[in-house]
Amino acid sequence: MAAAERNIDRMARLVAGTEVRLRPHYKAHKCPELMRRQLAAPGTAGAACQTVAEAAELAALGCADVLLTNQLADPRRVAELLALPPEVDLGVLVDRPEQVDLLGAGAAAARRRVRVFVELDVGLRRGGFDAADPDVAVAVGAIEEQPWLELAGVQAYEGHAVLEPDVELRHRRAADAHALAGRFRDRLARLAGRPLVLTGGGTGTADLIAATGALDEIQCGSYVLMDAAYGRLGLPFEAALFCVATALSAHPDGRVVLDAGMKSLSGDGLPRALTPGVRVLGLSDEHTRARQAATVLRTGDRLLLQPWHVDPTMNLHDAVVVVEDGRTHTAPIRGRHAVRAG
Template identity: 40%
Template sequence: MAMLSENEALIGQQGGRRSLNTPALVLDRAAMERNIARMAAFAADKGLALRPHAKTHKSIDIAKLQLEAGARGICCAKLGEAEALAAAGSVPSILITSPVVSARAIARLVKLHEQTDGLMVVVDHPDNVRALAAAFDEHAPLDLLIDIDPGIHRTGAASPEAAVDLAREIASHPSLQLRGVQFYCGLQQHIASYAERRAAIVERTDYLRGVVERLSEAGFPPEIVSGGGTGTHEIDAELGVLNELQVGSYVFMDNEYGVCQLFDHAENFEPALLVDARIVSCNTPGMATVDAGFKALSTDGGTPVVMDGAPEGTGFIFMGDEHGGLLAADHVFAHGSMVTLQVPHCDPTVNLHDAYHVVDGDTVIDIWPVTARGRSR
């Protein structure tokens, strides 16, 4: 907390960002708010409900901004995220997008259901349905979505027939209520080419359309068809099967999405999430070491992009838990100077930090906690 309180002393000081204790997770509020407004306007124009995925930001402050802009509710990947965000503020509707299975987790789900309005959770197995039905037998009915496997076999009903069987199982329990289906094509989100990504999503959406038709024929027409993501939302809207978007990374725009052509005829969302690091050593010509390594930046999405504080095209290499290397031939780096990095993958990077340092240019205007950091259970 000492590091956080020292940074809090910089709030409101012009140029105070340059004095941050680093590495620091930095949020460009104006860019983020433009991203939020743009996605909200898109969803409204297309007649789609917006349910942003809070696994991206894990922040009640950002969730409130999304809700104020018109979002129906939020998604949470894990029960712990939902608990943390519900406890931190009023959220009208939360969808937990991963199955809640163990007895202790289901007991927590019952408690959360009693404390919140509009809670929903996905299911993909009849044993889970029966366990939830028993736990909620003496409580208000729990709303469920059937998770549909998009083909990667991570979670989800494996066939249209399995989805119909699950719907029948849910319908047999008064303590449960079927609201619709979830379909998230995670593998397709980061296909760099718009045309190739569109072709992949068209094929998968045709499959989803068939599942929806089978459920409807069996007497279970889905009220909610939830899914999509930042990489496919424009295509999803065009195809017209989803009626609720689970977009997440648009709010920040990490480098994984930055290298993708997200739109057919428009610019990508703006980078809003950054990590400020400081040069702590520069004794080798053309190279410097910064104080941000594996503990400050996710490593599953490539390497960060150097945005400021070094020549354009400066390379970055990870050099261990605490350090990263900057590579720029013939450049003389300034010892102690600050460098700004665009993060490779926003969700796990956020989970490495306690707080967002919210900035307007070089001024720190606020510090927000990462409300659900570490809530992976």
């Protein structure tokens, strides 16, 4: 926890003295205990989340400003979101006019104000309008017509840039995305006749955003625990999440088999072994295959693995073991899967 606290402090110091606000992303870890500490950091505007189940956890934590950085296309999910305690200020993304109609109907039924953020695709090719899509104006018009919806801002997540290891390329890609997003926000603000918030960003672009002020908010997620993917970037955040594995067999030819696989660690990349001289080669369901040059690990030895990707790793577990002030306790991970019939 001390490492996570230092990361929280470093991110807060990055934006100190600027107009940029932090919006930590709950999806990174889904751990209320961690998020409580992140929300207490100076310069924090509220939290971001990716699912309605996560939004419910944030509401239960007492977070007063929750931005769902996703679209909703199912009236049942809209109703669930709008059933959260009324004191929570809710924001939702749209990138199609149809979503506005759905959200507007739900908001009217719940008699609840909802802040709407128009998502712009700035290069990730996931969610978001193309800037030139004529339906942007249609969606903005539809928001303005809905009595319970308020056009609040623009979402522009430069996910294609955040993990680029080459810092110049990362910053160039991000700066291009920010420039596009800034022009788009200004256009929508003119249509709306009032200032709009520009939100986006992530761990890998937080330094640039803090320095330029190009976005109003940083939706920083991974920074608090970090992972091996981000570890390659030389960012000012340290590893705070590890999986303890045991060497099931250490063979004389250097092969080592560990008892943690894709059911404990994200399978979209290889974890990093913290023991020097041990290199991870592959993951299967319940095993990690590694190789050691000299005998640093013997059968039965334990070692630490840093996951490749924090979000899907945390999503595999019910709880994390927190080490704090020389003591341990378990902290639940909540809001993972909402299993629903129908």
